[in-house]
Amino acid sequence: MNHIQFENGKLILLDQRKLPFSEEFIVCETAEDVARAIKDMIVRGAPAIGITAAYGFAMGIKEGLDVDDVYSLLLNTRPTAVNLKWALDRMKNFYKKAGNDYFKLLEEVRKIHLEDIEINRKIGENGADLFKSKVSILTHCNAGALATGDYGTALGVIRSLHKRGLIKKVLVDETRPYLQGARLTAYEMVKEGIPHFVITDNTSGLLMSRGEVDAVIVGADRIAKNGDTANKIGTFMLAVLANYFNIPFYIAAPVSTFDFSIESGNEIVIEERGRDEVALINGKSIIPEKSPVLHFGFDITPNELITGFITEKGVVKPPFDLLQKA
DSSP states (O other): OOSEEEETTEEEEEOTTSTTTOOOEEEEOSHHHHHHHHHTTSSOSHHHHHHHHHHHHHHHHHHTOOHHHHHHHHHTTOSSOHHHHHHHHHHHHHHHHHTTOHHHHHHHHHHHHHHHHHHHHHHHHHHHTTOSSOEEEEEOSOOBGGGSSSSBSHHHHHHHHHHTTOEEEEEEEOOTTTTIIIIIIHHHHHHHTOOEEEEOGGGHHHHHHTTOOSEEEEOOSEEETTOOEEEETTHHHHHHHHHHTTOOEEEEOOGGGEETTOSSGGGOOOOBOOTHHHHEETTEEOSOTTOOOOOBSEEEEOGGGOOEEEETTEEEOTTOHHHHTO
């Protein structure tokens, strides 16, 4: 899926706000354009944000911006996803060796991009190895090709299972209010021909109680040292339900999503977004004009509710000694 392209010094991004109804691309010519694209969710998903920011870093250096200024510009776009900081730190460290050599910087960005795709394929295979017979998987938000360099994390596992003929059905939470599940995950399922149903966010408990969910697999935006995980709002609720019904609950994420500098989820900043994403549908208000809105982009799932973490290094649990040595 060519949703992140770089041609002739310009970053070309598939506008994920317009999916699934139209496939439109936005052209970013400056680091400021890239920052706006991340903030406005033209591109979203932790690994994809990291890759996009890395391209923006190289573009900013080419523009002659100060390295700390371009770093801060991109870092401050979205606070929760750790891959953003990981990618920018890698580029900043590489800059110390390469200096203003734009082509060397660009080569490093492309390396990050290609590495991410390979990592996702490994995550997919490692996750698929957990299942030996046909399964129904419930997923939340979009942790697919659109959220990464390609292939996906949670959807990478689903893709690999589908290739093995082991998917009975995928249950796709709509994921209010931005509808990443209904718009983006369903879009990817249709493209791949994977059997699925889009469900409302409040249907999961009923389906679990009926024995229609064999496992829950979701992505992550930041994983603390103890395994507490920040992911799209609604993930915590699913983990509680899965725990109640003794259903395995997996996080699929690359090692770059683990933040070993923080001890627990209490240290993760939860992004708050604007009123309109909740209050408006197709530009029309669905709530009283005077009603305020609480709109958090993410929640924290405690590590004790998570069955395992599917990574490119294998399926792991805290204390993550293997990953910290990676």
